[in-house]
Amino acid sequence: MNQNDIRHIAIIIGSMRTGGAERAALNLCNEFISKGIRCDLVLLHREGAFLKKVSAYCTVIDLKCPRAIQAFWPLKKYFKSNKPDAVIAIQNHVQLMTLLAWKSAGNKSLLVLNEQSTPSMNLGRTGMKNFLLRILIKRFFPKASAITAVSEASAHDLSSFIPGIKNRIRVIPNPVITDELKSQMHSDPNPALSVEDGIPLVISAGRLAESKDFSVLIKAVAELRKKKKLKLMILGEGPERIKLEGLALKLNMKDDFLLPGISENPWSYMSRADVFVLPSRYEGFPFVLAEAMACGCPVISTDCPGGSAEILDQGKFGRLVPVGDHMEMARAIELTLNEGRNNKESIMSRAENFHSKKIAEAYIDLFSELKDEKEY
Known part of the structure; x- marks a missing residue:
């Protein structure tokens, strides 16, 4: 079995807003196309800033469904009309509708569900919506051809969450590093933000x-x-903006606290920062951590549930600190600043493990393996 057996891949996701799942879809789509594979990007609703970065050779299909529950019939029609060789579905609500439509259409394509999060944390919250999602995921996910988890921690969490599914899970990291990142990280940042004024810069990014x-x-x-x-x-946007601005003001950081929103080129700031810090309570596979490493920036992360510790090889390529401990985080930042960029080359080399070309090849290999098993 070789790449030529997989000629048509569909990636199904809610939209192309700026987020980790959407960036994974974008990078995979563009890499498949660069390998000469036809790729459909099937969106529940065509919107989002990442749309303009999708390859011109990609077929973008808008199902015009504001809610996932409305997508069953449009997805079934898509499967019957297009018959892709393989499908990657991302985001739990999208995956459930994709599974139902795929089974109903009697499609012979391979269906892989890509789990981006830590399910026990992401779905463990209270509320009727999460309660129903937990029931449906446990009921229907085992029907997929395979499930990919973005880290070993995520895979373990998923196998604990859905009994009997362990053998169906494959670990494939997110496709983070791209040629675009490598070219744009050397671009000049916005001069109005004064990131090159000689004052050590601590940077982070995320919602x-x-x-x-x-x-x-x-x-x-x-x-x-x-x-x-x-x-x-801190690069990003979200509901906590006012709270974070208030905290910075309270701690007398107003003049040295930058919250510029979403940046189309965060890498130009990462490449100039003195240290990148990821303070998350939990993660799936944090794009921004690997991106900062690709830019040669020293990194620190909380040792939170998810893939952060794996990206850093359990602390070999950056310090790990306890979740929620600002004093330990402060000590780690101080030590990292004192060391400078002595291990820049090894950090950048580590990030190459998450190059989108390598990850796209891993998916093609998985599809070939699944097709061989199916034919056997």
Whole structure:
């Protein structure tokens, strides 16, 4: 079995808004096309900033479904009309509708569900919606051809969450590193943000949400600022913006706290920062951590549930600190700043393990393996 046996791949996701799942879909789609494989990007609703980065050779299909529950019939029609060789479905609500439509259409394609999160954390919250999702996922996920988890931790969590599914899970990291990243990280950043004024820059990035725990990072930098001048930049947008701005003001960080929103080129800041810190409470596979490493930036992460520790090889390529401990985070930042970029080359080399070309090849190999098993 070789790549030529997989000629048509569909990637199904809600939209192309700026997020880790959407970036995974974008990078995989573009890599499949670069390998000469036809790729359909099937969206429940055609919207999002990443749309403009999708290859012109990709077929973008808009199902015009504001809600996943409305997507069953459009997806069934898609499967009957297009008959892709393989399908990757991302995001739990999308995956459930894809599974039902795929089974109903009697399609012979391979269906792989890509789990981006840590299910026990992501679906463990209270509420009727999460309760129903847990029941449906346990009932229907085992019917897929395979499930890919973005880290060993995510795979273990998923196998504990859905009994009897362990043998169906494959670990394939997210496709993070791209040629675009490598070319744009050397671009000049916005001069108005003054990131090259000689003051050490601590940087982070992600959705401004409670799970990312940026308040702990602000407290850590404020603590360290008692000893030395520091600047903190957090790239991203979300519901916690006002709370984070208020905390920075309370801790007298107003003049050295930058919250510029979403950046189309976060890598130009990462390549110039003195340290990148990921303070999350839990993760699936944090794109931004691997991206910072690809930019040669020293990194620190919380030792949270998910793939962060695996990316850093259990602390070999960056310090791990306890979740929610701003004092330990402050100490780690100080030690990392004192060391400088002595291990830049090894950090960048580690990030190459998550190059989108390598990850796309891993998916093609998985499809070939599954097709061989099916034919046998």
